[in-house]
Amino acid sequence: xxxxxxxxxxxxxxxxxxxxxxxxxxxxxxxxxxxxxxxxxxxxxxxxxxxxxxxxxxxxxxxxxxxxxxxxxxxxxxxxxxxxxxxxxxxxxxxxxxxxxxxxxxxxxxxxxxxxxxxxxxxxxxxxxxxxxxxxxxxxxxxxxxxxxxxxxxx
Amino acid sequence: xxxxxxxxxxxxxxxxxxxxxxxxxxxxxxxxxxxxxxxxxxxxxxxxxxxxxxxxxxxxxxxxxxxxxxxxxxxxxxxxxxxxxxxxxxxxxxxxxxxxxxxxxxxxxxxxxxxxxxxxxxxxxxxxxxxxxxxxxxxxxxxxxxxxxxxxxxx
Numbered sequence: 001x002x003x004x005x006x007x008x009x010x011x012x013x014x015x016x017x018x019x020x021x022x023x024x025x026x027x028x029x030x031x032x033x034x035x036x037x038x039x040x041x042x043x044x045x046x047x048x049x050x051x052x053x054x055x056x057x058x059x060x061x062x063x064x065x066x067x068x069x070x071x072x073x074x075x076x077x078x079x080x081x082x083x084x085x086x087x088x089x090x091x092x093x094x095x096x097x098x099x100x101x102x103x104x105x106x107x108x109x110x111x112x113x114x115x116x117x118x119x120x121x122x123x124x125x126x127x128x129x130x131x132x133x134x135x136x137x138x139x140x141x142x143x144x145x146x147x148x149x150x151x152x153x154x155x
Numbered sequence: 156x157x158x159x160x161x162x163x164x165x166x167x168x169x170x171x172x173x174x175x176x177x178x179x180x181x182x183x184x185x186x187x188x189x190x191x192x193x194x195x196x197x198x199x200x201x202x203x204x205x206x207x208x209x210x211x212x213x214x215x216x217x218x219x220x221x222x223x224x225x226x227x228x229x230x231x232x233x234x235x236x237x238x239x240x241x242x243x244x245x246x247x248x249x250x251x252x253x254x255x256x257x258x259x260x261x262x263x264x265x266x267x268x269x270x271x272x273x274x275x276x277x278x279x280x281x282x283x284x285x286x287x288x289x290x291x292x293x294x295x296x297x298x299x300x301x302x303x304x305x306x307x308x309x310x
Contacts, residue, residue, distance in 0.1 A: 002281075009158075009160075051244070088286065091287070132246070140293075143211065144287065145208060
């Protein structure tokens with residue numbers, strides 16, 4: 001139960017955000033900023049066949065390795081906040097396991113390359129998994145804790 | 156970019172589904188079946204502090220290890236389907252990286268144990284990460300490809 005798990009990249013992100021510092025914290029980005037952030041998810045040739053049928057989905061969930069995140073933390077002060085929050089109640093990259101998750105809009109597929117928007121991931125990031133976004137991932141009447149208490153609406 | 160990534164469990168799932176065979180495929184479960192599936196996400200003591208502030212969120216994203224999934228595949232025939240689909244267009248456990256993802260309703264927290272509903276995970280599953288579900292994870296006007304073409308509405 002406590003044994004380590006080994007994963008290997010199945011692809012790589014191509015993004016206009018070349019460095020972590022190029023990426024505004026989602027909560028501080030201008031409205032619709034990420035909607036216009038277009039880029040590509042390239043899947044390595046040996047996994048290309050696994051993309052079949054994905055074109056029918058409007059959105060995908062991309063799991064990736066926060067490969068630039070540095071050391072993990074249990075608590076961190078989110079951008080614009082004054083006090084630390086438990087890391088599992090944030091989307092901070094400084095997690096015990098450096099796994100990132102983004103829901104992206106799928107604009108098209110060209111072979112083993114997916115064109116996406118909503119891309120909030122740094123260029124060169126290793127992709128670990130791609131899943132179709134389904135209605136079970138879409139929750140209504142959500143509460144978003146400390147995110148709601150900020151001056152701006154929860155994002 | 157292609158180097159392996161090592162993860163370690165941060166917790167474990169306590170579920171009434173003791174074996175993979177106990178878990179109906181979500182598309183074939185009776186309506187509201189999983190809404191009534193209640194269980195617990197136990198976080199190991201050394202990560203307990205990372206849960207702080209999570210109580211304010213109505214839903215959490217749990218990333219877990221499909222530890223009972225067997226060998227990975229690039230294509231698989233989903234339950235009730237007649238032809239194989241690319242694994243990245245399914246939620247099958249037989250993935251190149253055996254990462255599972257569920258969005259669960261957070262009913263409460265007792266120390267390092269989260270009570271959840273919507274639990275579609277096998278008992279004893281290693282938990283890799285917990286993230287707050289935010290409005291950026293909630294997409295509207297979604298299309299769900301081959302899932303929509305079945306006799307039952309997409310789930």
